[in-house]
Amino acid sequence: MADVMRPEKLDMSNDTSSLGSPELLHVLAVDDSIVDRKFIERLLRVSSCKVTVVDSATRALQYLGLDGNHSSVGFEDLKINLIMTDYSMPGMTGYELMKKIKESSAFREIPVVIMSSENILPRIDRCLEEGAEDFLLKPVKLADVKRLRDSLLKADEMAFKNIMHKRELQANDIYSQLKRAKI
């Protein structure tokens, strides 16, 4: 039996990162399927992310300035928080794209998530070994994106807390030194 419910308005509120500024997660999505691009873009927008979508690994590298045609000048300001790429793409695969990203000093810290319609264990292992943040089976669910986002924001928060703790320790250390010097 089906229930009829009132449609709920989707939550489009901007999350503020724990670092204090209302920055949205900026996601670069890569997929050669036009249907999947439209789908993932909406999925990410609904999850309060800023989205850039490209249709190939080559275009992704161009966007990041990693295609060999640019120096890194001008791309340091590019704030990408997450890259989500399809695995099977003509030309360069998502796996090969990830390797190139991991090789670059500018972008190797950015988490890369691989998406695939095929549940092939050796493939999944290979991607995770190469440094993929996660491997998602297509079609990707809202819950998958939410989980990703939450864990990234949490990682952000952890990094922030670590910085604050470190500062606190440093402040205590200076205070102790001053005390000993009887200033």
Added chain:
Amino acid sequence: LHAMNTVVAQLQRRFQDYLVSLYQQGFLDNQFTELRKLQDEGTPDFVAEVVSLFFDDCSKLINSMSRSLERPENVDFKQVDSGVHQLKGSSSSVGARRVKNVCISFKECCDVQNREGCLRCLQQVDYEYKMLKTKLQDLFNLEQQIVQAGGAIPQVNIN
């Protein structure tokens, strides 16, 4: 005002019943529900736009696979396989269950280079996507009627 409410309620009922029947008859699966979840008052055409892209994709892929299968002495099974893979992927993404299922058989025919089997599957996939296109057009028309009558589109839970 009461008469208006009845009209809206009737349309909503028709919409709900029709949508449920599409799931029950296997045209749609849970992924279509996921698509509907992504649509709201601010983006009322999202589902229609995605499925429109899907149907264009179907048409394009079916044409190119048809060309690849045309001459019995020179079938490019690699190209056909690539087309089936893409079709399976996009049908899976929109919840087009019957189309997706044909693709599974289609891939098997391709794997063993069975041209006759491939041609049958091609014909079937063509039939299924066109059938779904008609059904969804009817569904979107019902949606349109609800909106024009001042009602809200029901969120339908499929169990």
